[in-house]
Amino acid sequence: MYLADRAAPAAQKAGGAGGSAKVRAVTGVVLALGAVSLVTDVSSEMVTAVLPLYLVAGLGMNPLGFGTLDGVYNGVSALVQLVGGHLADRARNHKLIAGLGYALSAVCKPLLLTVHALGPLGAVLALDRTGKGLRTSPRDALISMSTAPEYRGRAFGVHRAMDTAGAVLGPVAAFLILRAATDGYNAVFGVSACVAALGVVVLVLFVPSRPKPYAASPAAPGVDPDGAAAEPPKARPDLRQALSLLRIPRLRALAVCAALLGLTTVSDAFVYLLLQRRTGIGEQWFPLLPFGTAVVFLSLAVPLGVLADRIGRRTVFLAGHAGLLAAYALLLWTPSTPALPYLVLALHGTFYAATDGVLPAAVADVVPEALRASGLALVGTGQALARFCCSLAFGAAWTAWGDGPALAGSAVGLLCCAVAAGTVLRPTARPNATTGARP
């Protein structure tokens, strides 16, 4: 296959080193945004990793009840995503809105140095989440607009791999600092602030306001932010137009399926808790479980993105959920093998690798470029809110019936939703070919 031959060398560039492939399946914009996400995730995960320790050991606080707040922030972040997406389309400046989001989060890091009570701390973290919500859709829109449709799975895969690499490196950096300086939480926050600022600098320098149309120069050796002014002016999309997105049948189908599947996607915190309880792995391994998922996610994000480009997003997206279903099944069955925790984490990471970047790639195929960020936000928000509802429902079910029945219920729900999604998302038209990126 011609496509496959081209795919092979480009896939090895995930590290951002750049290569000599003739066709740049992964554009400079994607690598730049990947670098921004990597650096920003290092910064934010540094803080997340030491926050419980800081609350208890540094401030002498009782962190119970903090979790509930966190859930609320995640809900807020999901709603802010809609605003960010629409604003970006409206201003026709995705870089500006994404940059504001990154800058807002970056400003929060030095603020952490100044707050010493739970209330103000909560406010700073809420602001941080607001920044995260603002930037998500414009950033994904930039990735999609700079990449030809047939390479979008790979592009999002590269971005997610870099993003997750940051999430893995962040805690390592934080604990290296704490090793060098006992109780050096301020040093962790200070370094985190510097790293976040660096992320904003990379964004400002290397991400264009409007990416060059991918068709015009697929082999652009570098990124040229100043060369983007040639776009013809278009009417600014308003709220009504954004709402009219819901009239696109394929987008409606994707949004509904993402939300449905989100309703049965048990949150990571619960997955790790179930894993620990049902397999009886030692307490000391508990903090390492997210690393397991992240490492599998980051190593499979690119290959599965490429696969999605080749065999179809729908197949890979659904297969990812099948992987999650298999993880649920393993947790329910709990065969007595020492490999069980590894298997569950591998499936969990695979689920993320097969869905997290593949979904926006699929959404980008059906949303016109003028409303790209709004469309991505719509699906992303629906999915996030559905997952939030799932967390609440799962917690209640656990309380009422215990962890086994709650998980069994989720598994049955996931199976039904996956079958429904498989039917709804039947390829009516080739997902990659017909629905171009132009309105």
Next chain:
Amino acid sequence: MSTARRLVILVVAVLVCAGVGTGFVLHAADQAAQRSRPTAGGPAVSSGEVSLGPGAAKKLLFLNTAAGPDLDRLSSVPIGDTAGPRTATGTTCLRFYAAAGTGVCLQSATGVLGQTTRAVILDARLKTLRSYPIAGIPSRARVSPSGRLVAWTDFVGGDSYGSAFFSTRTSILDTRTWKVVDSLEQFSVQLNGKPYHATDDNFWGVTFASDDDTFYATLGTAGRTYLMRGSLSKHSATGVGVENVECPSLSPDGTRIAFKKRVLPNAALWREYVIDLRTLKETPLAEPHSVDDQATWLDDDTIAYALPTDGDTRSTDLWSVPADGSGKPKLIVPGAFSPAPQ
């Protein structure tokens, strides 16, 4: 802007960030180093041997939080001269308790991927008997009056993806059989006369009775806290019928419990109280400050607890106050934490 110019700006930004970041780390490392240097005006400390359990003279064991080379070390002062010179051992802990020759020391070390924390069980001569890994951040530790049972509580933090959560986990160890109850959440819980079960139930702050079976602890669930009486042999915990009780501490005669009572919902403000277990009558103690500690009974009439040192957020002082609500608080050991009378 040309690519070369952008690269130059990036390199400059990286250098500036690296410089500022290094500055932060060096400053923090210097501060940490300063805390372990001897300081003028601090309490007199000499290195020496300390044994757990009753000795020739009554003594108070504690963790030394005064800046100096013996920071965080298990130390001892005579109970009659608590402000006098202290003897520091080589044992370092984050939380400590001991009774009748059994000690529990919660220790942690910073690794690359996080902190590794252990509950170390010590014999009377501070030799490690066993150690148990802990998932979270150490919070409370207790030993039963006979020295047979040991309990510890830690905060288990959430994860980086999706929703974070915090919970406490309380374990109980029987040092005669070396059997561990990993989490009190496995126990059958009765609240208001009915079986109770929730995913958000958290136990913390165990205190043991002298029969080596009965214990008291706080159960936190659905935004409320309850005083629970538990039985280790029956794997059960039953509500005593009192709410808003945290970090209970049973008096040596077993009739009263000192505890911290939350003053305002959702605010980190507590007042120390004593409740009579027969009448369930609560008496506020004379300490006007917020107490966030599991108190220790020095004798049947006096409790001791840690308060943050004025002007030093990283250090605490030990105070005592009469258990009947009278009198006023007295500073007993400056720069100290985790009191354990022997």
